[in-house]
Amino acid sequence: MATSSDNTCEVSLSPEIIRKALKTKWLGQQAIYSFNVVESTNTEASTLARNGAAEGTVVLAETQIRGRGRLGRSWISPPGAGLYFSVILRPESPSQWASLLTLTAGVAVVVAIRQAGISAELKWPNDIMIGNRKAGGILTEAIFREKSVSTAIVGIGINVNTGTEDFPPSIGGRATSIYLSSGKLISRVALFQALLYQLEQWYELFQKGSHEMILKVWREYDTTLGNLVEVCLPESTVSGVAEDVNSIGQLLVRDQTGRLHTIIAGDVVHCHHLGGNK
Numbered sequence: 001m002a003t004s005s006d007n008t009c010e011v012s013l014s015p016e017i018i019r020k021a022l023k024t025k026w027l028g029q030q031a032i033y034s035f036n037v038v039e040s041t042n043t044e045a046s047t048l049a050r051n052g053a054a055e056g057t058v059v060l061a062e063t064q065i066r067g068r069g070r071l072g073r074s075w076i077s078p079p080g081a082g083l084y085f086s087v088i089l090r091p092e093s094p095s096q097w098a099s100l101l102t103l104t105a106g107v108a109v110v111v112a113i114r115q116a117g118i119s120a121e122l123k124w125p126n127d128i129m130i131g132n133r134k135a136g137g138i139l140t141e142a143i144f145r146e147k148s149v150s151t152a153i154v155g156i157g158i159n160v161n162t163g164t165e166d167f168p169p170s171i172g173g174r175a176t177s178i179y180l181s182s183g184k185l186i187s188r189v190a191l192f193q194a195l196l197y198q199l200e201q202w203y204e205l206f207q208k209g210s211h212e213m214i215l216k217v218w219r220e221y222d223t224t225l226g227n228l229v230e231v232c233l234p235e236s237t238v239s240g241v242a243e244d245v246n247s248i249g250q251l252l253v254r255d256q257t258g259r260l261h262t263i264i265a266g267d268v269v270h271c272h273h274l275g276g277n278k
Helices: 015-020 041-050 095-115 178-182 188-208 211-221
Strands: 032-038 058-064 083-089 120-123 127-130 133-145 148-158 227-232 237-245 251-254 260-263 267-273
Touching: 015 032, 015 188, 032 041, 041 058, 041 083, 041 133, 041 148, 083 188, 095 120, 095 127, 095 133, 095 148, 095 188, 095 211, 120 133, 120 211, 127 178, 133 178, 148 188, 188 211, 211 237, 227 251, 237 260
Parallel strands: 032 058
Antiparallel strands: 058 083, 083 148, 120 127, 127 133, 133 148, 227 237, 227 267, 237 251, 251 260
16 A cells, blocks of 8 residues: 655655746745644634735645644645645635635646646535545635625645555545546645646636636536535535536535525535536
């Protein structure tokens, strides 16, 4: 069995090395805070944001001891194997755009991974999939001021060269990495540089209001639409066909009675694909 220690492509994810071929205009150019160990990159970034850190600030860690996923879940972050980072954005956008920001980040991540020759896809709202297994995720935490998103912390975790033994048995059957799914060792520095570049490009489109373009590309990489799904909500469950996402990235599910449900946030389980065009 391969382990992360066997698969590490480079020793350092230092800011100096990252900036050498970083093509962004502002994302990661302001500041990159690189840690060996943190509780959570989102927590570190939130503290920096509250203390006035500029938009484009990046927090990167080799491992997280309390990495967070959606719905209060933990994120496994074995050292030296993946990319675990958060970026500070200050969109000053309407509060209803918060869901769309996560989808925008998802598009950026998948485009960057596909440029490395890996067929990554998206599962609503924030999962990065390779095959039918999860290889990454996005956690967006927004700070609202009046009716706008003043600050957004976008946390991204990608299993890059993670080995089989790095996953606990509880998630081993559902998780994968770029290495495990493709057999390819990937330079984490090169992938990180590509991720930051794509995130900057797609975020700027988000800021310009090019939402239909973002959603068009998101649909191309999506694995959720057209599926019979079960959505676990805090106090109920909705079952039906995932028909589409609306203009702000919320999932539209039609149940067997014909009622259309708008899902703002929830845990989606794919039951089976119904076929037809996507």
